[in-house]
Amino acid sequence: MRNSKIDIDRETIPNHIAIIMDGNGRWAKKRGLSRSMGHREGSKNLRKIVEACYNMGVRYLTVYAFSTENWARPKAEVDELMRLLLDYLRNAEKELKGKDVRIRVIGEKYPLSKEIVNEIERVENATKNRKTLDFIIALNYGGRQEIVNAVSRILEDAKEGKLIEVNESEISRRLYTSEIPDPDLLIRTSGEMRVSNFLIWQISYSEFYFSDVLWPDFSEKHLKEAILTYQSRQRRFGGI
Numbered sequence: 001m002r003n004s005k006i007d008i009d010r011e012t013i014p015n016h017i018a019i020i021m022d023g024n025g026r027w028a029k030k031r032g033l034s035r036s037m038g039h040r041e042g043s044k045n046l047r048k049i050v051e052a053c054y055n056m057g058v059r060y061l062t063v064y065a066f067s068t069e070n071w072a073r074p075k076a077e078v079d080e081l082m083r084l085l086l087d088y089l090r091n092a093e094k095e096l097k098g099k100d101v102r103i104r105v106i107g108e109k110y111p112l113s114k115e116i117v118n119e120i121e122r123v124e125n126a127t128k129n130r131k132t133l134d135f136i137i138a139l140n141y142g143g144r145q146e147i148v149n150a151v152s153r154i155l156e157d158a159k160e161g162k163l164i165e166v167n168e169s170e171i172s173r174r175l176y177t178s179e180i181p182d183p184d185l186l187i188r189t190s191g192e193m194r195v196s197n198f199l200i201w202q203i204s205y206s207e208f209y210f211s212d213v214l215w216p217d218f219s220e221k222h223l224k225e226a227i228l229t230y231q232s233r234q235r236r237f238g239g240i
């Protein structure tokens with residue numbers, strides 16, 4: 001069934017959308033504002049995109065909120081990002097307005113503050129039985145580190161005699177995303193065409209969509225354009 005106005009096929013909405021929310025800094029600079037203001041607008045926009053995904057029937061949404069490399073940014077900017085995250089987690093139930101959304105956080109908990117770790121645990125636990133949308137926040141996340149961790153766990157299991165063969169599924173089930181299907185569509189905003197260490201194992205067969213729009217301006221209309229492009233492509237998974 002096609003929506004007459006925007007022509008999205010509701011039957012083939014991507015099951016899992018992953019987003020690299022890029023361009024907050026440039027959005028702020030263009031307006032003579034601080035980078036922190038850009039992140040604030042970016043986090044407001046994220047709320048709208050979560051809602052849009054929920055309404056469209058996307059089952060999993062994963063966003064890149066903070067990479068293991070982002071610690072290298074000025075302290076004031078890192079502090080602001082952590083504050084926005086803590087704020088979101090603290091108010092998650094109110095933010096979601098009773099929607100059936102499960103919140104999960106992937107990435108290394110160390111060296112996040114105790115306050116943030118406690119909130120992550122609280123929100124994950126409070127929403128764990130919800131099943132309409134899984135909203136996954138990648139926080140202090142690095143794809144290479146994720147694979148290194150999985151391989152270390154494989155080594156430990158092998159030493160203890162719990163593993164006799166290494167294969168793709170043994171690696172997949174030791175990633176942060178073990179019970180989450182791979183993304184169907186990866187979106188990056190702001191015109192940059194890189195993957196930046198995001199879900200590098202999981203996006204092997206994902207469709208990529210790059211938008212020139214800066215993240216704070218990336219609206220539901222732009223999301224629908226990305227989905228439309230995805231739906232016009234034919235995924236072959238290595239076949240013909």
Ligand code: FPP
Nearest residue numbers: 021022023024025026042043065084085088
């Ligand atoms: C990239 O833009 C964006 C980030 C590093 C942070 C993204 C985080 C948010 C949108 C807030 C997340 C909040 C919640 C509630 C999960 P950039 O700063 O690299 O932009 P630039 O390339 O234009 O400088």
